[in-house]
Amino acid sequence: DAKTTQPTSMDCAEGRAANLPCNHSTISGNEYVYWYRQIHSQGPQYIIHGLKNNETNEMASLIITEDRKSSTLILPHATLRDTAVYYCIVSRGQTGANNLFFGTGTRLTVIP
Amino acid sequence: EADIYQTPRYLVIGTGKKITLECSQTMGHDKMYWYQQDPGMELHLIHYSYGVNSTEKGDLSSESTVSRIRTEHFPLTLESARPSHTSQYLCASRRDGRGYTFGSGTRLTVV
Numbered sequence: 001d002a003k004t005t006q007p008t009s010m011d012c013a014e015g016r017a018a019n020l021p022c023n024h025s026t027i028s029g030n031e032y033v034y035w036y037r038q039i040h041s042q043g044p045q046y047i048i049h050g051l052k053n054n055e056t057n058e059m060a061s062l063i064i065t066e067d068r069k070s071s072t073l074i075l076p077h078a079t080l081r082d083t084a085v086y087y088c089i090v091s092r093g094q095t096g097a098n099n100l101f102f103g104t105g106t107r108l109t110v111i112p
Numbered sequence: 113e114a115d116i117y118q119t120p121r122y123l124v125i126g127t128g129k130k131i132t133l134e135c136s137q138t139m140g141h142d143k144m145y146w147y148q149q150d151p152g153m154e155l156h157l158i159h160y161s162y163g164v165n166s167t168e169k170g171d172l173s174s175e176s177t178v179s180r181i182r183t184e185h186f187p188l189t190l191e192s193a194r195p196s197h198t199s200q201y202l203c204a205s206r207r208d209g210r211g212y213t214f215g216s217g218t219r220l221t222v223v
Binding site: 034036041042043044045046047048049102103104105 | 153154200210211217
């Protein structure tokens with residue numbers, strides 16, 4: 001599975017949109033982009049995933065560039081509870097996607 | 113409400129003891145995984161399974177074993193615990209094309 005690169009940390013004011021970038025320049029055609037977050041001492045929580053098209057759900061939006069080499073996770077109105085480490089990973093979504101590389105993620109701090 | 117359960121939540125055990133970390137999921141997922149994570153560090157794959165009677169080793173598998181006798185149950189066993197095993201252990205499951213669902217983890221301390 002392709003590796004990803006994310007900034008180590010970011011700050012965001014409460015109520016503003018948080019935009020978390022991720023580079024995955026070696027992504028292959030059958031690999032999906034997944035986003036998770038992990039709040040201290042808990043297991044990672046699935047947020048959203050996509051292949052080519054932009055995606056939106058109740059938690060966030062995912063914008064994937066046309067060449068698929070990078071993506072951005074958008075939390076439209078960040079709250080203090082969104083403070084967490086956010087992981088961007090790429091993986092084959094079907095059978096065989098097993099050895100995930102979570103990396104060190106982006107530590108997002110939402111500031112009151 | 114959690115759909116994947118790990119027990120115990122915390123465990124302190126002496127060196128040389130055999131321990132089993134439990135993981136069960138109620139979603140009928142075929143694929144299950146064990147990860148090890150030190151505080152603030154990335155997740156490392158220990159073992160995974162594609163279904164009943166199917167188990168594979170990840171990067172950190174050499175000192176542990178798993179079994180998958182039932183779809184919903186994927187226990188991890190350390191035959192002889194060592195202080196280097198002190199870490200958080202995360203169990204996860206997934207369905208094809210979907211994201212992982214993680215348990216709350218077991219925080220293991222070996223003294």
